[in-house]
Each structure stands twice: as structure tokens, then as C-alpha cells.
Amino acid sequence: xxxxxxxxxxxxxxxxxxxxxxxxxxxxxxxxxxxxxxxxxxxxxxxxxxxxxxxxxxxxxxxxxxxxxxxxxxxxxxxxxxxxxxxxx
Amino acid sequence: xxxxxxxxxxxxxxxxxxxxxxxxxxxxxxxxxxxxxxxxxxxxxxxxxxxxxxxxxxxxxxxxxxxxxxxxxxxxxxxxxxxxxxxxxxxxxxxxxxxxxxxxxxxxxxxxxxxxxxxxxxxxxxxxxxxxxxxxxxxxxxxxxxxxxxxxxxxxxxxxxxxxxxxxxxxxxxxxxxxxxxxxxxxxxxxxxxxxxxxxxxxxxxxxxxxxxxxxxxxxxxxxxxxxxxxxxxxxxxxxxxxxxxxxxxxxxxxxxxxxxxxxxxxxxxxx
Amino acid sequence: xxxxxxxxxxxxxxxxxxxxxxxxxxxxxxxxxxxxxxxxxxxxxxxxxxxxxxxxxxxxxxxxxxxxxxxxxxx
Numbered sequence: 001x002x003x004x005x006x007x008x009x010x011x012x013x014x015x016x017x018x019x020x021x022x023x024x025x026x027x028x029x030x031x032x033x034x035x036x037x038x039x040x041x042x043x044x045x046x047x048x049x050x051x052x053x054x055x056x057x058x059x060x061x062x063x064x065x066x067x068x069x070x071x072x073x074x075x076x077x078x079x080x081x082x083x084x085x086x087x088x089x
Numbered sequence: 090x091x092x093x094x095x096x097x098x099x100x101x102x103x104x105x106x107x108x109x110x111x112x113x114x115x116x117x118x119x120x121x122x123x124x125x126x127x128x129x130x131x132x133x134x135x136x137x138x139x140x141x142x143x144x145x146x147x148x149x150x151x152x153x154x155x156x157x158x159x160x161x162x163x164x165x166x167x168x169x170x171x172x173x174x175x176x177x178x179x180x181x182x183x184x185x186x187x188x189x190x191x192x193x194x195x196x197x198x199x200x201x202x203x204x205x206x207x208x209x210x211x212x213x214x215x216x217x218x219x220x221x222x223x224x225x226x227x228x229x230x231x232x233x234x235x236x237x238x239x240x241x242x243x244x245x246x247x248x249x250x251x252x253x254x255x256x257x258x259x260x261x262x263x264x265x266x267x268x269x270x271x272x273x274x275x276x277x278x279x280x281x282x283x284x285x286x287x288x289x290x291x292x293x294x295x296x297x298x299x300x301x302x303x304x305x306x307x308x309x310x311x312x313x314x315x316x317x318x319x320x321x322x323x324x325x326x327x328x329x330x331x332x333x334x335x336x337x338x339x340x341x342x343x344x345x346x347x348x349x350x351x352x353x354x355x356x357x358x359x360x361x
Numbered sequence: 362x363x364x365x366x367x368x369x370x371x372x373x374x375x376x377x378x379x380x381x382x383x384x385x386x387x388x389x390x391x392x393x394x395x396x397x398x399x400x401x402x403x404x405x406x407x408x409x410x411x412x413x414x415x416x417x418x419x420x421x422x423x424x425x426x427x428x429x430x431x432x433x434x435x436x
Contacts, residue, residue: 019351023275024418026283028425030274036429053433060271061422067257067268068418072411074259 031060207338241356373431380427
């Protein structure tokens with residue numbers, strides 16, 4: 001059976017943001033791993049390992065949250081305005 | 090053997106002073122069966138036997154369903170059609186879109202294989218969730234990973250696939266130095282790792298929880314009021330948890346398949 | 362002062378278990394209320410989901426901090 005347009009209740013714009021919640025977890029993990037890892041390396045070199053890792057982890061989380069915020073607000077920019085202009089059904 | 094003899098027999102119970110034998114991760118490392126096949130000595134673990142059995146069940150079911158398909162479906166055929174339509178409408182078309190129909194066989198086999206594998210955790214006689222051995226989720230995730238990286242390189246171009254993901258839109262140019270590592274790590278490392286760990290950890294923890302309460306029911310069974318009440322409560326919790334675990338098993342299979350569809354969909358359409 | 366009680370074994374796991382309670386409740390509230398809001402006002406779907414994801418990411422960050430802390434200060 002061929003797929004008709006009415007078989008797809010969700011628009012492409014909506015679909016592209018639907019995985020954003022999963023993706024934010026992935027960003028957070030990546031941020032903690034990468035910047036925590038850099039902190040660990042710096043700690044190996046300079047001493048005060050715990051302080052460097054903790055600072056790296058915090059920086060990684062902040063950057064991951066910023067990235068999530070930037071992605072979400074950029075993606076939703078088109079859909080949000082069009083949604084508000086649409087008359088309520 | 091009735092309950093009274095179990096409660097008073099000379100084993101580890103509440104007042105015998107042996108302490109609660111809490112189950113730990115060792116219950117997942119069973120002694121492998123050894124057998125000799127064509128002169129080769131083989132060690133086969135329970136999870137491999139169960140996985141092969143599950144593969145056989147799933148293949149047999151779908152072959153039997155689609156062998157003699159008619160316009161007016163028989164009972165078996167309509168069950169198979171429901172299964173197919175569930176994957177197509179709830180996962181493939183909902184998440185991937187118009188190109189989704191091509192991936193229904195892949196997503197369908199993935200979903201039913203994982204689901205029946207998980208279900209082996211509560212089937213009497215088997216009672217070992219296959220996906221609680223980390224190797225199985227990892228192997229499935231590697232398959233999915235290769236699929237979506239290949240599809241992304243094919244549909245977006247081998248270099249474009251990475252540059253599209255590496256430079257997030259809507260961010261000042263100076264931030265790219267800080268954020269590009271996160272995007273690339275997220276795409277290539279944490280995505281597959283979290284996908285595998287999520288399935289593994291849920292099955293592992295669920296099985297451990299059920300085992301703990303089952304062992305608790307056995308341990309508390311002793312000729313005293315606290316023992317009898319505690320044992321009954323623990324057994325009741327086991328029954329409730331088994332029902333809950335069956336729900337989690339279906340849910341985790343669904344989430345794994347859904348994430349696969351999300352990643353495939355993300356590889357097919359470049360973000361802008 | 363004599364020791365009255367002592368906890369031994371994998372303290373990091375206990376700490377993570379405790380740290381996951383709050384974010385668990387928080388994520389539940391975020392998505393529960395989010396679904397309710399979408400049901401009440403479907404035309405504001407985009408805005409609601411945007412804020413839902415941001416709140417979810419903030420709560421999830423706390424759970425991940427709880428996961429990392431034993432590695433940082435444990436060794």
C-alpha cells in the first residue's frame with residue numbers, strides 16, 4: 001500500500017525536535033566526559049586533581065545546557081510563530 | 090514438600106543466624122553448559138541458548154504469519170498484521186516520515202527480538218533476561234550504529250554528515266570551539282553508549298530486584314509471626330514487581346526501537 | 362566518641378541512589394505537567410515542549426552530577 005499524506009499526522013518540523021529530550025542527555029554526558037576529562041588531564045599535570053575535575057564537570061554541564069537551549073530555541077523558532085498565528089481549532 | 094517443612098528445614102532462614110543472603114551480580118554469571126560437538130569442546134551459556142531460541146521463535150512466527158496471506162485474514166494473520174501495523178504507524182511513519190516504510194522490517198525484527206529476549210526474564214523455566222548480559226545490547230547497538238552512520242554518509246555525503254552535525258545553528262561563531270567537541274562526542278560516542286546501557290541497565294536492575302524479593306520471601310519463611318507476615322509481603326511484592334517488570338520489558342524494547350528510528354531519521358534528513 | 366553505626370561497602374552507589382531521588386521526582390513532574398499543559402492548550406505545543414525539554418535537561422544535569430561526584434572525590 002502506498003503511503004498517503006494523511007498517514008503522517010506529524011509535520012517534518014515537529015519531528016525534528018521530537019528527539020531533543022534524548023539528545024540533551026547525550027550532550028550532558030558528552031560535556032561531562034570531555035571537559036571532566038580535560039580537568040583530569042590538567043589535574044594529572046598540576047596536582048589538585050579533584051578541584052580540576054569538578055571545575056571541568058561544571059563547565060561541561062553549563063556548555064551542554066547552553067547547547068540544548070540554543071538548539072531548542074533555534075528549532076522551535078519556525079514552528080512556534082506559525083503555531084501562534086494559526087487560529088485555534 | 091509443603092510450606093511448613095520448607096520453613097523448618099535446615100536451610101538459611103530468619104532465625105538460623107546466617108544473615109540475609111542478598112543476591113549480587115554473580116547471579117548473572119551462570120556456569121556455562123559444556124558439550125562436545127563434532128569433536129570440538131564447546132561452552133555455551135544460558136543467554137546464548139535463549140537468544141537462539143528467541144530468534145527461532147520470532148522467525149517462525151513471522152514466516153508462519155506471512156506464508157499464506159489472504160485478503161480475509163485468519164486469526165494468526167491478523168495478529169501478525171497488528172504487529173506489523175504497530176511498528177509501521179507508531180514507530181516508522183511517526184518518527185522517520187515518508188521514507189519510514191523501508192525500515193519497517195529492520196525495526197520490526199529489532200523490536201520483537203528484544204521484546205521476547207526481555208520477556209525470557211519472567212518466563213518460568215527460562216527466567217533469565219538475555220539483555221542483562223551487556224554483550225547483547227552492545228552487539229545490537231553496534232548494528233544500529235553502523236546502519237545510521239552509513240545512511241548518513243550516503244544521504245548527506247561522507248564529509249557533510251559530520252560537518253552538518255558538528256556546527257550547531259543558532260550559536261555565535263566563537264562558541265564553536267567549545268561546542269563542536271560536544272556535538273561530535275554526542276553523535277559518535279555517547280549516543281550508542283547510552284542506547285546500549287539503557288537497555289542493559291534496565292534489564293539487569295529489574296532481574297536483580299525480582300531475585301532479591303524472591304530470596305527475601307524464602308529467607309523470611311520461618312515459624313514466627315514476623316517471618317510469616319514478612320514472607321507473605323515479600324512474595325506479594327514479587328508478584329507485583331513481576332507484572333511491573335513485564336511492562337518495563339515491553340517499554341524498553343519500544344524505546345530502543347524508537348531511538349533507532351530517531352537516529353535513522355536524523356541521518357536521512359540533514360538539519361538546517 | 363564511640364562509633365554507633367557504620368556504613369561500609371559501595372558508598373558511591375548509595376550516594377548516587379540518594380542523588381537520583383530528587384531529579385527522578387523532578388522529571389516526573391516536568392513531563393506530567395507538560396503533557397497536561399499540551400492537553401489543555403494544544404496550540405501552544407511548541408512553546409510548552411521547548412520549556413519542557415529545558416527543564417528536563419536542568420533536572421537531568423543534577424542526576425548526572427550525582428553520578429560523577431563519587432568518581433571525583435571517591436578516589
